Amino acid sequence: MTRRPYVRPLHPHWWLRDRRQFLYILRESTSVFVGLYSAILMNGLIRLSQGREAWQSYLDALSSPLGVTVQLICLAFAAFHAVTWFGVTPKAMPPILIKGEPIPACTIIRGHFILWAILSLAVLIVLGG
Amino acid sequence: MSETITIRVLRYDPDKDAEPRFDDFIVPYRDEWVVLDVLAYIKEALDPSLAYRGSCHMAVCGSCGMMVNRQPKLACHCFIRDYRGQLVTVEPLDHFPIERDLIVDQDGFIEKLSSLYPYLVTEHDKPLSEGTNLQTPAQLAAFRPFTQCINCLLCYAACPQVALNEGFTGPAALAIAHRYNRDSRDSGEELRSEITDSHHGVWDCTFVGACSEVCPKNVDPAAAIQQTKISASFRWLKARLLPGGTS
Numbered sequence: 001m002t003r004r005p006y007v008r009p010l011h012p013h014w015w016l017r018d019r020r021q022f023l024y025i026l027r028e029s030t031s032v033f034v035g036l037y038s039a040i041l042m043n044g045l046i047r048l049s050q051g052r053e054a055w056q057s058y059l060d061a062l063s064s065p066l067g068v069t070v071q072l073i074c075l076a077f078a079a080f081h082a083v084t085w086f087g088v089t090p091k092a093m094p095p096i097l098i099k100g101e102p103i104p105a106c107t108i109i110r111g112h113f114i115l116w117a118i119l120s121l122a123v124l125i126v127l128g129g
Numbered sequence: 130m131s132e133t134i135t136i137r138v139l140r141y142d143p144d145k146d147a148e149p150r151f152d153d154f155i156v157p158y159r160d161e162w163v164v165l166d167v168l169a170y171i172k173e174a175l176d177p178s179l180a181y182r183g184s185c186h187m188a189v190c191g192s193c194g195m196m197v198n199r200q201p202k203l204a205c206h207c208f209i210r211d212y213r214g215q216l217v218t219v220e221p222l223d224h225f226p227i228e229r230d231l232i233v234d235q236d237g238f239i240e241k242l243s244s245l246y247p248y249l250v251t252e253h254d255k256p257l258s259e260g261t262n263l264q265t266p267a268q269l270a271a272f273r274p275f276t277q278c279i280n281c282l283l284c285y286a287a288c289p290q291v292a293l294n295e296g297f298t299g300p301a302a303l304a305i306a307h308r309y310n311r312d313s314r315d316s317g318e319e320l321r322s323e324i325t326d327s328h329h330g331v332w333d334c335t336f337v338g339a340c341s342e343v344c345p346k347n348v349d350p351a352a353a354i355q356q357t358k359i360s361a362s363f364r365w366l367k368a369r370l371l372p373g374g375t376s
Contacts, residue, residue, distance in 0.1 A: 007226045091351050
């Protein structure tokens with residue numbers, strides 16, 4: 001009897017063959033859009049330093065149909081990014097014990113959503129005011 | 130004619146086959162049968178050359194891990210009634226070399242696990258006269274979930290990083306290391322950190338989370354690895370910031 005273990009090559013589209021892996025790659029790819037929005041904000045700072053006209057043209061670009069579309073796409077991916085990471089947060093932190101019992105994962109996740117809502121509301125109030 | 134179900138099984142005979150192929154078997158459908166029962170039927174009634182692993186038939190021994198319709202499953206924990214009317218494809222666990230048919234070569238895993246001191250490491254041998262080691266319920270709770278690992282390797286088959294990085298220590302081995310690191314009787318964390326804190330230790334993990342989803346014993350290796358990342362980061366900082374740091 002021969003011992004000749006066969007190594008199966010990884011399928012080139014491995015992340016498309018399984019829903020779980022596809023969602024993982026989708027979660028990872030959100031970082032591109034979060035990075036893109038960060039670059040847009042950085043550009044805003046640069047334009048601000050260049051004077052009133054440059055700042056105004058930056059604002060005009062943001063409110064153009066293309067600018068709004070890009071921001072909406074970034075928002076959707078950033079929201080997906082946040083939701084998926086909130087979901088795995090309980091795994092990423094050491095168990096917190098209260099009276100000897102670990103806090104349930106769902107409580108930690110809910111806490112993150114509540115904090116997100118409070119912070120978003122605070123930002124809207126500050127900007128709106 | 131009574132109801133049947135078609136099982137497509139990956140076959141590989143190192144003496145004859147250049148690469149694996151699939152064989153289809155039509156077997157009787159039984160409501161109470163799991164995939165392991167089907168494989169036993171095939172071996173007894175249809176093809177005695179079929180090779181697979183299995184033992185306890187109750188999700189304890191961890192021998193019968195395989196891919197069932199592309200998902201890592203314990204064959205003894207996987208009822209064919211859940212696949213009624215479907216073609217059931219059974220393959221050896223992904224990301225392992227195939228030894229024969231449904232049997233994979235586990236040597237790589239065993240080597241990685243062995244390198245992590247997967248046992249209680251104590252600084253001094255304690256004489257019997259000092260009695261047993263006592264632990265509080267809280268001390269036990271800190272590591273107990275991670276003791277449930279049965280080395281079935283479903284987590285390795287689910288993890289894309291295991292496939293992409295051959296050197297990655299992998300979920301089960303890191304979860305077992307975490308189990309001992311969290312044990313109040315153990316003093317081996319520093320020894321294990323040489324592997325756990327290295328690139329091929331916890332840092333090859335990109336937190337896919339699939340390992341925890343497929344674990345039949347709810348061990349949660351993903352949590353073990355992320356918690357080890359926190360400990361590893363503190364060790365790294367401590368070694369660089371505190372006087373007397375060693376590395």
